[in-house]
Amino acid sequence: MALWYDEVHEDKLRFGAKVKRTLFMGQSPYQKVSVFETEALGKALMIDDLWMCAEGDEIVYHEMITHVAMTTAKRSERVLVIGGGDGGTVREILSYPHVKHVDMVEIDAMVVEACKEHLPEIGRAWDDPRLHLSIGDGLAWVKQSHLEPYDIIIVDGSDPVGPAVGLFNEEFYRDCYARLSDDGILVTQAESPKLFREVHFSLIRTLKRIFPVVKPYYQSIMIYAGALWAWIYASKGRKHDDINDELMAFTENRSEFYNRDIHLGAFAVPNYIRRALAEDDKGN
Amino acid sequence: MALWYDEVHEDKLRFGAKVKRTLFMGQSPYQKVSVFETEALGKALMIDDLWMCAEGDEIVYHEMITHVAMTTAKRSERVLVIGGGDGGTVREILSYPHVKHVDMVEIDAMVVEACKEHLPEIGRAWDDPRLHLSIGDGLAWVKQSHLEPYDIIIVDGSDPVGPAVGLFNEEFYRDCYARLSDDGILVTQAESPKLFREVHFSLIRTLKRIFPVVKPYYQSIMIYAGALWAWIYASKGRKHDDINDELMAFTENRSEFYNRDIHLGAFAVPNYIRRALAEDDKGN
Numbered sequence: 001m002a003l004w005y006d007e008v009h010e011d012k013l014r015f016g017a018k019v020k021r022t023l024f025m026g027q028s029p030y031q032k033v034s035v036f037e038t039e040a041l042g043k044a045l046m047i048d049d050l051w052m053c054a055e056g057d058e059i060v061y062h063e064m065i066t067h068v069a070m071t072t073a074k075r076s077e078r079v080l081v082i083g084g085g086d087g088g089t090v091r092e093i094l095s096y097p098h099v100k101h102v103d104m105v106e107i108d109a110m111v112v113e114a115c116k117e118h119l120p121e122i123g124r125a126w127d128d129p130r131l132h133l134s135i136g137d138g139l140a141w142v143k144q145s146h147l148e149p150y151d152i153i154i155v156d157g158s159d160p161v162g163p164a165v166g167l168f169n170e171e172f173y174r175d176c177y178a179r180l181s182d183d184g185i186l187v188t189q190a191e192s193p194k195l196f197r198e199v200h201f202s203l204i205r206t207l208k209r210i211f212p213v214v215k216p217y218y219q220s221i222m223i224y225a226g227a228l229w230a231w232i233y234a235s236k237g238r239k240h241d242d243i244n245d246e247l248m249a250f251t252e253n254r255s256e257f258y259n260r261d262i263h264l265g266a267f268a269v270p271n272y273i274r275r276a277l278a279e280d281d282k283g284n
Numbered sequence: 285m286a287l288w289y290d291e292v293h294e295d296k297l298r299f300g301a302k303v304k305r306t307l308f309m310g311q312s313p314y315q316k317v318s319v320f321e322t323e324a325l326g327k328a329l330m331i332d333d334l335w336m337c338a339e340g341d342e343i344v345y346h347e348m349i350t351h352v353a354m355t356t357a358k359r360s361e362r363v364l365v366i367g368g369g370d371g372g373t374v375r376e377i378l379s380y381p382h383v384k385h386v387d388m389v390e391i392d393a394m395v396v397e398a399c400k401e402h403l404p405e406i407g408r409a410w411d412d413p414r415l416h417l418s419i420g421d422g423l424a425w426v427k428q429s430h431l432e433p434y435d436i437i438i439v440d441g442s443d444p445v446g447p448a449v450g451l452f453n454e455e456f457y458r459d460c461y462a463r464l465s466d467d468g469i470l471v472t473q474a475e476s477p478k479l480f481r482e483v484h485f486s487l488i489r490t491l492k493r494i495f496p497v498v499k500p501y502y503q504s505i506m507i508y509a510g511a512l513w514a515w516i517y518a519s520k521g522r523k524h525d526d527i528n529d530e531l532m533a534f535t536e537n538r539s540e541f542y543n544r545d546i547h548l549g550a551f552a553v554p555n556y557i558r559r560a561l562a563e564d565d566k567g568n
Contacts, residue, residue: 265549
């Protein structure tokens with residue numbers, strides 16, 4: 001029998017998909033993990049009853065979280081991904097032949113196992129020899145000061161409840177800064193500026209205390225509450241529009257959503273966000 | 285008792301809001317009209333069980349459908365709005381002091397009456413003496429060849445079911461072309477490129493057979509299914525980036541969402557749409 005599963009926001013809004021069958025449901029030490037086969041969007045992952053990704057709605061998120069950094073970085077041979085348990089982010093990074101080493105640190109083995117088994121199309125690069133998957137705590141990982149610097153760090157965590165709370169703290173981003181090379185770029189998912197306004201702005205403020213270049217960017221994700229979704233681009237100096245033409249040509253040619261215009265257009269900041277950030281700057 | 289009201293897409297996806305109370309529910313000769321007080325988004329209008337606008341989620345749509353044309357038009361003194369029964373589109377147009385005459389042609393008196401009574405904050409300009417509201421058929425209106433030309437025509441109709449079907453037909457747009465001044469611009473809402481893909485592409489093709497300049501543009505609307513929403517900019521020659529600096533400065537200063545970067549960024553076309561349009565061009 002078909003059932004509806006909804007992501008419910010503050011018991012006031014909901015986004016639901018009709019589900020043909022449940023493929024996996026488990027409780028890890030961290031969270032509830034479910035994989036459903038939906039009628040509209042193919043197989044989909046929910047964590048703690050929040051939609052994370054679906055076969056029919058994952059491309060935009062994964063292209064936007066990776067290629068903005070990948071096409072602007074001076075170097076992008078060594079990349080660290082924190083979170084990203086569905087494998088979509090490392091799949092996009094590993095699409096570039098020049099990438100040499102990707103560390104992926106995901107706290108929840110159950111997410112990785114469930115996605116490997118049920119969402120293999122999203123995580124197509126699990127067997128790539130350049131990928132080094134560690135099941136562990138991203139916060140502890142970036143404290144290891146002996147690590148060779150990363151060119152890019154991508155924080156692909158879930159919402160700031162449960163195991164991802166630490167991924168919104170200043171100490172974590174200071175450790176990330178220390179793990180980045182001199183030309184390094186960090187990108188983090190940054191929630192909905194409309195429905196999670198405080199989290200979004202607080203993350204921008206946190207990063208501004210650490211990185212000289214901090215720019216939010218935006219795009220629509222159907223299954224994420226609030227329409228506009230946000231990421232933040234932070235670097236030690238590299239600008240978001242210092243695009244490497246060769247890498248952009250390579251990516252534009254294979255991406256389903258992302259291209260140069262989308263990259264540049266995503267950095268357009270709506271007036272209500274621009275004004276709130278200007279207020280911050282006045283306060284400093 | 286609180287209830288959930290959902291917009292349901294093909295019995296597969298739904299977007300719902302919890303409703304405190306029903307303010308209006310009626311059946312006009314054209315459609316079912318409902319106004320609810322929602323918990324998350326204030327008062328909201330549904331037509332035939334599809335979300336049209338809400339106090340807490342109408343600004344983006346109304347700013348995007350009006351200001352792109354208003355800031356690029358060579359002249360914008362005479363404007364025609366077809367549809368737009370909630371009054372948000374004419375409110376934005378009439379925010380410019382230089383606008384002299386706005387004809388608004390809405391087919392359904394019940395929509396206007398329900399919105400005037402229950403959503404007065406959205407339609408704040410009903411009493412503006414420059415606004416000339418006609419309850420009638422937009423298709424018949426643009427057939428009147430004696431009309432003084434319009435500088436801008438905005439087609440703010442609902443989905444292509446029920447009374448809005450004709451607003452997706454070539455004959456209607458040919459009549460609009462004939463009613464526009466030599467520098468005229470038409471903007472129409474153009475559905476979700478993801479969930480109403482065929483409607484979206486077919487409308488672009490239709491307009492390309494009539495107007496020399498046709499450019500889709502995109503933005504997120506929370507209460508509209510499919511995340512990205514589309515409009516199409518069509519003109520007799522005026523380019524979408526021929527921005528009038530003075531009007532842009534005026535609008536940027538008062539808009540809640542729209543600004544120059546948002547205007548230009550909205551014209552970034554995702555790869556899957558760009559490729560489909562390129563296929564069309566090859567076919568011609």
